[in-house]
Amino acid sequence: MKLWGRGGRMNQSGFRRSTFRGKAALLAALLLSSLAYGQDYYSMQEVRVSGLPSLMAKTKDPADVLLTSLDTVVHDREICCGRDSALEDSARRADPTSLKDVASKLQGRHLLNDGRPIQVVADYTEAPAINSGGLIAAIRGQHALLFDWNTHLYVLYGVTYLQTVDNTDGTITYSIQNLLLIDPRYSGPKREVVFHRETDDWGQVRGMLQLSITRP
Numbered sequence: 001m002k003l004w005g006r007g008g009r010m011n012q013s014g015f016r017r018s019t020f021r022g023k024a025a026l027l028a029a030l031l032l033s034s035l036a037y038g039q040d041y042y043s044m045q046e047v048r049v050s051g052l053p054s055l056m057a058k059t060k061d062p063a064d065v066l067l068t069s070l071d072t073v074v075h076d077r078e079i080c081c082g083r084d085s086a087l088e089d090s091a092r093r094a095d096p097t098s099l100k101d102v103a104s105k106l107q108g109r110h111l112l113n114d115g116r117p118i119q120v121v122a123d124y125t126e127a128p129a130i131n132s133g134g135l136i137a138a139i140r141g142q143h144a145l146l147f148d149w150n151t152h153l154y155v156l157y158g159v160t161y162l163q164t165v166d167n168t169d170g171t172i173t174y175s176i177q178n179l180l181l182i183d184p185r186y187s188g189p190k191r192e193v194v195f196h197r198e199t200d201d202w203g204q205v206r207g208m209l210q211l212s213i214t215r216p
Contacts, residue, residue: 048158062096
């Protein structure tokens with residue numbers, strides 16, 4: 001299935017609407033409400049990945065944070081990332097400060113401890129190319145992602161967004177407002193982090209990584 005469907009891209013100033021229609025000023029006035037206006041219908045939506053394990057890195061070292069983040073998004077101990085798991089060695093060889101390198105190390109065929117093969121598709125996307133519609137589709141499909149922001153690694157598990165439906169032709173467009181993140185370095189309240197579109201700097205985001213795993 002192609003993940004990146006209808007949707008716009010994000011630039012250094014943050015997220016854009018997935019289909020630009022020259023209504024930015026109107027959208028800003030409608031972010032806190034769900035209402036019909038003219039031929040378009042606007043509603044605020046939120047989607048989250050459920051059932052993720054609550055894991056905390058052993059230390060704040062980037063290598064430990066990477067392994068814990070991978071454990072969180074994969075949540076299958078045969079596959080990742082503890083002792084004798086399929087991805088343990090590859091994950092440990094990766095540069096924990098570069099999701100691009102992590103993707104290159106994890107991409108491809110790996111073996112479970114009993115010799116059965118798995119196939120990993122590691123889809124790394126740099127910040128300017130992140131697509132609103134595709135990101136929402138991933139979260140709707142219950143796929144958490146790794147998110148590199150401000151030199152720290154987070155688990156991206158939820159999105160709040162403005163959905164616009166054109167009543168004349170049914171076209172649906174999206175404008176992401178917030179990203180819901182887990183910081184695996186901490187437990188308690190400090191663990192929950194939000195990237196706010198209006199106040200946080202998209203220029204500090206380097207990219208994100210989605211893993212798709214096929215196993216026997």
